[in-house]
Amino acid sequence: MKKKLSIIDIANSLNISKTTISFILNGKAQEKRISEELVATVLKYVEEVGYKPNSLAKSLRTGKSHTIGLMVEDISNPFFASIARLIEDKAYENGYKIIYCSTDNDTNKTQELIVMFRERHVDGYIIAPPEGIEEDIRSLIKDGLPVVLFDRHLPKVDTDFVEIDNFFCSYNATRHLVDQGYRKIAFITFLSSQTQLNSRLQGFKEAVLENGIEPIIEEILFNHNEDLIIGPITEFLQKNKHLDAVFFGTNHMGTCGLKVINALGLKVPRDLAIVSFDDYDVFKLYSPPVTAIAQPIEEIADNVITVLLNKLNAPSHHQKTRSIVLKTSLNVRGSSEKK
Amino acid sequence: MKKKLSIIDIANSLNISKTTISFILNGKAQEKRISEELVATVLKYVEEVGYKPNSLAKSLRTGKSHTIGLMVEDISNPFFASIARLIEDKAYENGYKIIYCSTDNDTNKTQELIVMFRERHVDGYIIAPPEGIEEDIRSLIKDGLPVVLFDRHLPKVDTDFVEIDNFFCSYNATRHLVDQGYRKIAFITFLSSQTQLNSRLQGFKEAVLENGIEPIIEEILFNHNEDLIIGPITEFLQKNKHLDAVFFGTNHMGTCGLKVINALGLKVPRDLAIVSFDDYDVFKLYSPPVTAIAQPIEEIADNVITVLLNKLNAPSHHQKTRSIVLKTSLNVRGSSEKK
DNA sequence: CTGAAAGCGCTAACAT
DNA sequence: ATGTTAGCGCTTTCAG
Numbered sequence: 001m002k003k004k005l006s007i008i009d010i011a012n013s014l015n016i017s018k019t020t021i022s023f024i025l026n027g028k029a030q031e032k033r034i035s036e037e038l039v040a041t042v043l044k045y046v047e048e049v050g051y052k053p054n055s056l057a058k059s060l061r062t063g064k065s066h067t068i069g070l071m072v073e074d075i076s077n078p079f080f081a082s083i084a085r086l087i088e089d090k091a092y093e094n095g096y097k098i099i100y101c102s103t104d105n106d107t108n109k110t111q112e113l114i115v116m117f118r119e120r121h122v123d124g125y126i127i128a129p130p131e132g133i134e135e136d137i138r139s140l141i142k143d144g145l146p147v148v149l150f151d152r153h154l155p156k157v158d159t160d161f162v163e164i165d166n167f168f169c170s171y172n173a174t175r176h177l178v179d180q181g182y183r184k185i186a187f188i189t190f191l192s193s194q195t196q197l198n199s200r201l202q203g204f205k206e207a208v209l210e211n212g213i214e215p216i217i218e219e220i221l222f223n224h225n226e227d228l229i230i231g232p233i234t235e236f237l238q239k240n241k242h243l244d245a246v247f248f249g250t251n252h253m254g255t256c257g258l259k260v261i262n263a264l265g266l267k268v269p270r271d272l273a274i275v276s277f278d279d280y281d282v283f284k285l286y287s288p289p290v291t292a293i294a295q296p297i298e299e300i301a302d303n304v305i306t307v308l309l310n311k312l313n314a315p316s317h318h319q320k321t322r323s324i325v326l327k328t329s330l331n332v333r334g335s336s337e338k339k
Numbered sequence: 340m341k342k343k344l345s346i347i348d349i350a351n352s353l354n355i356s357k358t359t360i361s362f363i364l365n366g367k368a369q370e371k372r373i374s375e376e377l378v379a380t381v382l383k384y385v386e387e388v389g390y391k392p393n394s395l396a397k398s399l400r401t402g403k404s405h406t407i408g409l410m411v412e413d414i415s416n417p418f419f420a421s422i423a424r425l426i427e428d429k430a431y432e433n434g435y436k437i438i439y440c441s442t443d444n445d446t447n448k449t450q451e452l453i454v455m456f457r458e459r460h461v462d463g464y465i466i467a468p469p470e471g472i473e474e475d476i477r478s479l480i481k482d483g484l485p486v487v488l489f490d491r492h493l494p495k496v497d498t499d500f501v502e503i504d505n506f507f508c509s510y511n512a513t514r515h516l517v518d519q520g521y522r523k524i525a526f527i528t529f530l531s532s533q534t535q536l537n538s539r540l541q542g543f544k545e546a547v548l549e550n551g552i553e554p555i556i557e558e559i560l561f562n563h564n565e566d567l568i569i570g571p572i573t574e575f576l577q578k579n580k581h582l583d584a585v586f587f588g589t590n591h592m593g594t595c596g597l598k599v600i601n602a603l604g605l606k607v608p609r610d611l612a613i614v615s616f617d618d619y620d621v622f623k624l625y626s627p628p629v630t631a632i633a634q635p636i637e638e639i640a641d642n643v644i645t646v647l648l649n650k651l652n653a654p655s656h657h658q659k660t661r662s663i664v665l666k667t668s669l670n671v672r673g674s675s676e677k678k
Numbered sequence: 679c680t681g682a683a684a685g686c687g688c689t690a691a692c693a694t
Numbered sequence: 695a696t697g698t699t700a701g702c703g704c705t706t707t708c709a710g
Contacts, residue, residue: 006703017681022705033679052458056399057703060686065395067438076424078417085415085441092440097459099406099438101431102424119391120436258624285597287626345687356697361689372695396687399702681710686703693698 010051014042021046025053059121068308069122070100071113073130073151074224078280079251079295080128083150086301087126094309096123105192105222107132114140124308129154131193146311150304152196153323160311162303162324166196169293169328170203173275174247176291176330178211181339182245182273188233188257189249191219200249200277216243220253229256237264243272244339251278258286274335288334296326344390353384360385364392398460407647408461409439410452412469412490413563417619418590418634419467422489425640426465433648435462444531444561446471453479463647468493470532485650489643491535492662499650501642501663505535508632508667509542512614513586515630515669517550520678521584521612527572527596528588530558539588539616555582559592568595576603582611583678590617597625613674627673635665 007025011018021042023032029039045051059065068091072080084100091098099122103110107130114136117125124146129137134154140147141159149161177185187204189197201217208215218236220229233256237243248254254276266272268288276283279294303324311319346364350357360381362371368378398404407430411419423439430437438461442449446469453475456464463485468476476496479486488500516524526543528536540556547554559571572595576582587593593615605611607627615622618633642663650658 008703018704019682019706020680023680026705035679038679052454054399054460054703055458056395056404056460057686058705060393060395060399060688060702061704061706063686074424075414075427076417076420078415078420081415081417081420085413088414088440097438097440097455099436100427101436102427115391116436119394121393121395255620255624262624281594282620282624285594285601285621285625346689347687357688358690358698359696362696365689367690374695377695393687396702397689399686399704400688400690402702679710682708684705684707686705688702689700691698691700694696 004054005049005051007051007053010042010046010049013049014045016042063121065121065123066096067120067122068096068098068124068126069117069120070098071103071110071117071125071127071129072100073105073128074102075100076102077252079278079297082297083301083304086298087305090301090305094305096309103128103130104224105130105194111136118145124148124312126150126304126308128152129194146308146314148304148308148311150300152194155195158321160307160321160323162300162307162326163196164295164300164326164328166199167203167206169330170200170247170249170277171207172203173291173293173330174204174207175211176332177245177247177273177275177336178207178213180273180336182336183213184216184243185213185245185247186216186218186236186240186243187247187249188218188220188236188253190222190253192222197249204247216240226256226259229253230260233257233260234263237261237266237272245269245273245275245336248274248276251276251280251283254278254290254292255282258282258290268335269337269339273337273339279331283333286335288337291333291336292331294329294331296328299326343393344388346390346392349381349385349388349390352388353381355381402460404460404462405435406459406461407435407437407463407465408456408459409437410442410449410456410464410466410468411439412444412467413441414439415441416591418617418636421636422640422643425637426644429640429644433644435648442467442469443563444469444533450475457484463487463651465489465643465647467491485647485653487643487647487650489639491533494534497660499646499660499662501639501646501665502535503634503639503665503667505538506542506545508669509539509586509588509616510546511542512630512632512669513543513546514550515671516584516586516612516614516675517546517552519612519675521675522552523555523582524552524584524586525555525557525575525579525582526586526588527557527559527575527592529561529592531561536588543586555579565595565598568592569599572596572599573603576600576605576611584608584612584614584675587613587615590615590619590622593617593629593631594621597621597629607674608676608678612676612678618670622672625674627676630672630675631670633668633670635667638665 007018024039024042088098101113126148128151134157137157147159153161205215220232248257275291277293279292283290283292346357363378363381427437440452465487467490473493473496492500544554557575587596614630616632618631622629622631
């Protein structure tokens with residue numbers, strides 16, 4: 001119906017040059033010393049007819065798309081979904097829109113996705129990187145594209161990132177189990193060299209070894225399909241009946257673990273005490289409620305977007321990279337009651 | 340580093356016209372009867388130097404952005420997060436990317452978001468519409484933009500939509516409670532005229548009235564803030580101690596309800612039987628596990644994207660609109676055991 | 679203070 | 695079968 005109008009249409013209607021309109025619309029009226037009345041007229045007219053600049057043309061010309069690419073492990077994972085929600089809000093507040101994708105921790109998929117984001121000319125990248133993606137990230141940075149990693153980082157790449165103090169909180173949670181009297185503690189995690197998982201593992205080891213306890217570790221292949229996580233956990237728990245506590249390295253692992261525990265009819269914490277990473281409804285509502293390490297989701301999102309916006313608005317691209325490490329809290333609940 | 344190359348660069352390198360390149364790259368070689376060898380040469384060279392057409396320029400020229408706008412109520416809600424994940428996958432498979440946003444069921448916010456999506460020239464819209472958005476949706480359709488609604492629809496707007504049989508599954512779940520011997524059944528829902536909520540309410544009413552039971556209904560203001568849901572539920576349950584069963588109208592309501600039930604120390608199902616909409620981990624893992632209405636998430640996503648892609652590829656824009664209504668299943672569990 | 683004009687990279691009608 | 699060229703709508707330099 002109503003034909004999309006362009007800057008020329010409105011220039012004609014107002015009998016002035018489109019340059020002037022452009023200047024006014026881009027806040028350069030002052031700088032270009034355009035009369036206040038003209039500015040007012042133009043603004044009023046533009047508002048009246050509901051003119052919206054074509055952002056595609058604008059992007060083509062300026063090279064900025066005002067789009068941020070967000071790559072998470074899996075948007076349906078509550079941790080990433082919550083982060084995405086918060087990042088979305090902040091981004092929109094600042095005039096950026098988000099395009100997102102789930103990497104499934106798959107390096108190839110992630111590479112393709114990065115190519116696609118580049119094609120789409122996203123202005124900045126927020127990535128929870130899978131392993132093996134170092135080269136691609138480095139290449140982004142080399143080309144001057146702002147990148148912020150979160151949840152984990154790449155030790156061999158000098159980038160900004162924000163994450164939590166994985167070693168400490170894992171160490172701390174393990175100590176909690178020890179303090180509660182547990183001795184046969186297993187750490188169940190994904191088989192991966194991702195920094196966050198590795199630090200969590202180290203934190204666990206440190207805490208048990210320090211107490212003269214032999215670490216028991218079960219590493220499961222990452223898979224989006226729950227059955228392929230539940231299966232191995234079941235097997236593991238059945239083979240290790242002497243365990244008195246389990247520490248789950250991620251929320252997904254924890255949820256799957258609870259399913260297994262229910263299926264096996266184990267009583268928590270009598271048969272098995274439990275601690276899990278990430279605090280969310282499932283853990284709060286379980287009976288007994290599950291002791292969990294709560295990540296400061298809002299703070300993470302805040303920091304990620306702040307760092308990225310800084311880089312986006314940076315006059316020089318040569319600022320120092322920032323590593324932000326945030327504190328977590330251990331929410332102690334019934335699942336790790338004193339033995 | 341490596342300067343972004345354009346179609347002209349490669350035309351020059353190969354000493355042919357950019358038109359030819361464009362034709363070849365867009366699969367019009369046959370149609371334009373370009374020699375197979377030339378096609379091969381070009382394709383090979385393009386691959387070699389890693390040339391990627393500038394999609395911005397392409398979009399500006401063609402008017403297609405290959406982007407789909409996805410508007411959900413809240414991306415951090417597990418139902419919407421799961422749907423988003425599935426839609427994302429399908430869209431990427433078909434060469435479309437997703438930009439998404441959370442409406443919070445806020446009409447004004449949604450209007451602004453629609454304006455933004457239009458500015459960004461998204462090719463198609465997938466929307467879980469809030470109330471009062473009829474005019475804006477109508478205007479999208481009038482302008483020839485493909486729109487598919489899901490989860491709910493707008494009775495006064497003739498659009499494609501996919502949703503579940505809310506009336507029936509709600510009726511059915513209520514009957515289940517009645518069959519199990521419950522008589523003082525409350526339906527707790529959000530105060531809203533959204534079709535899915537309304538149908539669920541009607542289904543509940545029908546089922547209880549049919550059995551000579553007085554419907555008890557609690558309607559709570561929609562809010563993103565959990566405390567403002569938990570508060571009213573607490574109050575309601577405390578004032579209505581004679582209840583023997585509660586039916587929660589959405590997953591969020593159900594989760595909040597469980598928190599209240601835990602806080603009040605009520606035993607399920609002895610003190611209160613429970614049924615909730617949407618089946619997810621929290622309900623499966625609760626003790627006792629919660630009887631829930633499972634939506635066919637994958638089917639919903641499949642249908643949504645199929646319908647939208649159809650419209651996107653449609654030769655004519657005058658196809659009939661399609662209303663797709665999918666079946667759910669009632670997963671009966673311990674929370675609604677026979678009284 | 680304002681306007682003319684070049685050009686971002688691409689597509690497609692039109693020419694050859 | 696392949697090349698020429700006119701824009702898509704906008705920003706921005708350069709001239710008044």
